[in-house]
Amino acid sequence: MAYQTFNRNTFDTFSQPMFFGEHVNVSRYDTQKYKIFEQLIEKQLSFFWRPEEVDLSTDRKDFANLPEHEKHIFLSNLKYQTLLDSIQGRSPNVALLPIVSLPELETWIETWSFSETIHSRSYTHIIRNVISDPAAVFDDIVSNEYITKRAESVTKYYDDLIESVTYYQNLGEGKHEINGKIVEISLRDLKRKLYLTVASVNVLEAIRFYVSFACSFAFAERAKMEGNAKIIKLIARDEALHLTGTQHMLQIWAMGKDDPEMGEITKECRDDVIEIFREAAEQEKEWAEYLFKDGSMIGLNKDILCQYVEYITNQRLAAVGLDSIFTTKQNPLPWINAWLVSDNVQVAPQEAEISSYLVGAIDSALSLEDFSDIEL
Amino acid sequence: MLAMRDKSKESNSEFHLEDDAIDHQDFQLESPEAPSSSDEARPQSELYLPVGNPEAPQDDQQLEIQGFEKPVYNLQIDGIAEPLAFHYANNLLESLEAQGVQLPYQCREGYCGGCRTDLVEGKVAYLQEPMAWINEGEILPCCCVPKTALKLKLKG
Numbered sequence A: 001m002a003y004q005t006f007n008r009n010t011f012d013t014f015s016q017p018m019f020f021g022e023h024v025n026v027s028r029y030d031t032q033k034y035k036i037f038e039q040l041i042e043k044q045l046s047f048f049w050r051p052e053e054v055d056l057s058t059d060r061k062d063f064a065n066l067p068e069h070e071k072h073i074f075l076s077n078l079k080y081q082t083l084l085d086s087i088q089g090r091s092p093n094v095a096l097l098p099i100v101s102l103p104e105l106e107t108w109i110e111t112w113s114f115s116e117t118i119h120s121r122s123y124t125h126i127i128r129n130v131i132s133d134p135a136a137v138f139d140d141i142v143s144n145e146y147i148t149k150r151a152e153s154v155t156k157y158y159d160d161l162i163e164s165v166t167y168y169q170n171l172g173e174g175k176h177e178i179n180g181k182i183v184e185i186s187l188r189d190l191k192r193k194l195y196l197t198v199a200s201v202n203v204l205e206a207i208r209f210y211v212s213f214a215c216s217f218a219f220a221e222r223a224k225m226e227g228n229a230k231i232i233k234l235i236a237r238d239e240a241l242h243l244t245g246t247q248h249m250l251q252i253w254a255m256g257k258d259d260p261e262m263g264e265i266t267k268e269c270r271d272d273v274i275e276i277f278r279e280a281a282e283q284e285k286e287w288a289e290y291l292f293k294d295g296s297m298i299g300l301n302k303d304i305l306c307q308y309v310e311y312i313t314n315q316r317l318a319a320v321g322l323d324s325i326f327t328t329k330q331n332p333l334p335w336i337n338a339w340l341v342s343d344n345v346q347v348a349p350q351e352a353e354i355s356s357y358l359v360g361a362i363d364s365a366l367s368l369e370d371f372s373d374i375e376l
Numbered sequence B: 001m002l003a004m005r006d007k008s009k010e011s012n013s014e015f016h017l018e019d020d021a022i023d024h025q026d027f028q029l030e031s032p033e034a035p036s037s038s039d040e041a042r043p044q045s046e047l048y049l050p051v052g053n054p055e056a057p058q059d060d061q062q063l064e065i066q067g068f069e070k071p072v073y074n075l076q077i078d079g080i081a082e083p084l085a086f087h088y089a090n091n092l093l094e095s096l097e098a099q100g101v102q103l104p105y106q107c108r109e110g111y112c113g114g115c116r117t118d119l120v121e122g123k124v125a126y127l128q129e130p131m132a133w134i135n136e137g138e139i140l141p142c143c144c145v146p147k148t149a150l151k152l153k154l155k156g
Helices: A035-046 A057-065 A068-099 A103-130 A134-143 A145-171 A187-221 A226-255 A260-268 A270-291 A302-319 A336-340 B002-013 B092-098
Strands: A174-178 A181-185 B073-077 B080-086 B117-121 B124-126 B144-146 B150-153
Touching: A035 A103, A035 A226, A057 A103, A057 A226, A068 A103, A068 A134, A068 A145, A068 A187, A068 A226, A068 A270, A103 A134, A103 A226, A134 A145, A145 A174, A145 A181, A145 A187, A145 A270, A181 A187, A187 A226, A187 A260, A187 A270, A187 A302, A187 A336, A226 A260, A226 A336, A260 A270, A270 A302, B073 B092, B080 B092, B092 B144
Parallel strands: B073 B150
Antiparallel strands: A174 A181, B073 B080, B117 B150, B124 B144
């Protein structure tokens, strides 16, 4: 079943599963199997923002005045965020669009991925603003072993799925000899790969991103790099939505009504998913060690960040109905909530630049005298 | 038709595109100097978390609360002995926070699921349709209010 950009078959959209059903044809949203994806699209569109709206001129000065070990923390964290969004800006499209079967889900994947490209552009905006040689930072992302090691574990599920789907769509199910190598392709196995991919994306968005957000906000807690924190706040708002998107996919599968096979796979893969969570948590702890290798910063050190990794991992496990794997129950960084609050992020330039813009805009103190010159 | 065409030609000739020289730039190349004191404009001060105590609106001078009686719903939380009640707050999350119960939260409008809490007993009404995934027996306190007395169990 080679991919068709416009499927000519007539079929009932409602009877299609989310993935591996008929290829989509008309992008229609009048009838929807899962209206949540349409709601996510609308929400994501209402969040639209551009990095250039955030003024970073103070951050440049702040960065120049940071001690060397804090510069290392800030830049390494930014490199890691750049890596994660580089992956997320393309991979959902490449991996999921060829196999998706519902128009509203297809459009959600595109909208989701598009918003990640805005995040990538905002890292360039930040790096260009705080240092004079952005190339050095970007080049290090592909050569720094601490970063490439992590790239491997976040991309392997995507790459595995993409490769198998290519074989499946060209050659179909069965045993195939490809370049002298025997490859066995079965739809069941592809679905398993899909499940693990979405689970690992869920972990990427639920744990890895949040650990990096904690570092960004730790600077801003000390009134340093606040423009950067403002951008990360906008990114965090988008990521919360993406996370909801992948949680819905996982839970719809878990119920087994969408695709009974995916329901079985959810049960089979339970331990693998817990392992993905555990592996990510361990890697984030290793990363914390690398970040703080030359020294801690006020308010954040290796131990606190590791505790946060454990806390957030437990939280995310609970969200997908799995049991805790760590003992940490308390959030060691309680101030992070206030930074993550997203119902009030102001993006319009006239609001975002001047924090006092709205303060005192309305004088609600009235006395009878104020009406004295009004005649009816 | 012809007359109309002639007219449009005439009006076109009234524009002197090439003669108009641009003699000013109404944009700045350098971004304006930012205020040096960063203490005043901390981004945290831009957070609009509820000002004052949402469960005690009588403290707010601007609110006229005479003449309306709101029902009070008792809240019981696993592991917390003090008596808690929902009365005036806009949602369950605000009410709990006002009474010293800390819940994780992020979006505070139902799409992130950060405040997921187990509902052991009782009923809630949603003020808006929550977008986050909610398992059976869970509620999102950020966007619901109690309909009856509640027994809750916090996550984690």
